Amino acid sequence: MSSNIAKTPQVIVFFGFVVLAVVIIAVSIGFLQPMNKSDTREKILISNLKNEKIPAKISEIPPNKSYHFAYPSSYDISKSENSHQMFILIRVPKELGGDKDDISSFRAYSAVALESGCLMKHWPHEGRNTVIQEPCHNGVYRVQDGLLIGIELLYKHLFNALPYLELSADEQGYIYAEPPIWELDKNGVVGIGRNVSEELYRKTAIAELNDYLTNSGKPLDIPLQLKDGSILTPGKTNHDFVYKNTRDIRIYHHLEILYCNCSAPTDTSMLDEAWLLDDELLYVEGFYPPSGEYQYYSVTFFRDGYQIKFLSSGRSFEELLTHVLDNFYENKNYSMLKKA
Structure with a gap:
């Protein structure tokens, strides 16, 4: 009984702080809004x-x-x-x-x-x-x-x-x-x-993608949703996109598409990591952001005259390559890769 009585003031103080915080936030938001007291335009x-x-x-x-x-x-x-x-x-x-x-x-x-x-x-x-x-x-x-x-x-x-x-x-x-x-x-x-709705972002990304592909003059098949649930959303240019995961904001995917009317380079000596999937070249780059907290890897491959670069955070080298194969290739897996 005494322990419950002892805790009662603490509980009261705690809830007092919660109520005060809610009031402060509500009042702050109220003051920050443009005052609109008229019903006329x-x-x-x-x-x-x-x-x-x-x-x-x-x-x-x-x-x-x-x-x-x-x-x-x-x-x-x-x-x-x-x-x-x-x-x-x-x-x-x-x-x-x-x-x-x-x-x-x-x-x-x-x-x-x-x-x-x-x-x-x-x-x-x-x-x-x-x-x-x-x-x-x-x-x-x-x-x-x-x-x-x-x-x-x-x-x-x-x-x-x-x-x-x-x-x-x-x-x-x-x-x-x-x-x-x-x-x-x-x-x-x-x-x-x-x-705004997820659907609006999805439609916006599709419109941006189609516009870029139309101007480039060649079609390209790009997944609008990854197998982890991340959806394609617009980036800062019409050939730059972000896959957003609504369940886990720590998941980061970035996609860059560039029409170059080109194919993969034949000289792989300057590439960080070059791999072959059948006869197709994929090369991997790794780097650390300024914070040094996480390492990022990107995978670049070429398809139908486009250079496609996919970057993801929080994944190991093998996990990223597996993720790319699962989403951008059919019936391919990591064991099929060979060092170039």
């Missing part, structure tokens, strides 16, 4: 070269152009305490449909990165203009839908995207933000993200 105001606030208009913003703006517009986003009220208005590049003179050419996302809380911008330079880049941890988001892509996606159990504002326009072409619902399954939560 709001005209988006951007800054001109004289730093004057002017209404955003479709006809006055060319493709591949972006502006930071405050939502709601009553906030001063030059003040750090209002950073979570900062959004990015983007007219997407022409190759993504930005040449259409209607509201479908525009997107508006929170400027707060999901990984670090750093403020982001959209760069118009070729090679960078189809994504929004986070400056602190190099997180990358697609311009057309705000999806988090690349390696950073692997460290999340859910599929994530930037919070957004739905846009509309009046008869004169002025751009408005529709009233959002700041919930994970709606417009999202600033600084935390927006839940």
Whole structure:
């Protein structure tokens, strides 16, 4: 009896801390959200070269152009305490449909990165203009839908995207933000993200892959799902992909496809490890990341004019080769490999 009585204050203190933590988190999230107390849409105001606030208009913003703006517009986003009220208005590049003179050419996302809380911008330079880049941890988001892509996606159990504002326009072409619902399954939560479906990521990766193969002019059979359950998701380019495992975020697979209209090299003397599967060459490279915590191996092979590189973490040399054979070859196993 005495031991139970002795533990009672500890239990009370413990639950007190839990309740306090929940309250603090809830209040913090509440304060971080853009305050939306109106049920009416709001005209988006951007800054001109004289730093004057002017209404955003479709006809006055060319493709591949972006502006930071405050939502709601009553906030001063030059003040750090209002950073979570900062959004990015983007007219997407022409190759993504930005040449259409209607509201479908525009997107508006929170400027707060999901990984670090750093403020982001959209760069118009070729090679960078189809994504929004986070400056602190190099997180990358697609311009057309705000999806988090690349390696950073692997460290999340859910599929994530930037919070957004739905846009509309009046008869004169002025751009408005529709009233959002700041919930994970709606417009999202600033600084935390927006839940999107696994199916959306899958369809996006398939579209990226098909686009690259079509432009290359040759078909290629690539598994959309590995035998360990990892699914193909988009990477930072249209020939760069990540296999995401939703059950275990420690599993890392990276796939790079490059059309070179070439075949495997005949001189294997400069390769780390060269192996033959029948008459096909596979070569393996191993390296340590800067942390030195895990060793990574990659396997490169050639098929139908493409160079295919598959990288995985946390697997031994033999495990990786076995994994590649299981997923990219039919009826092949590790015992069939011979040293080149």
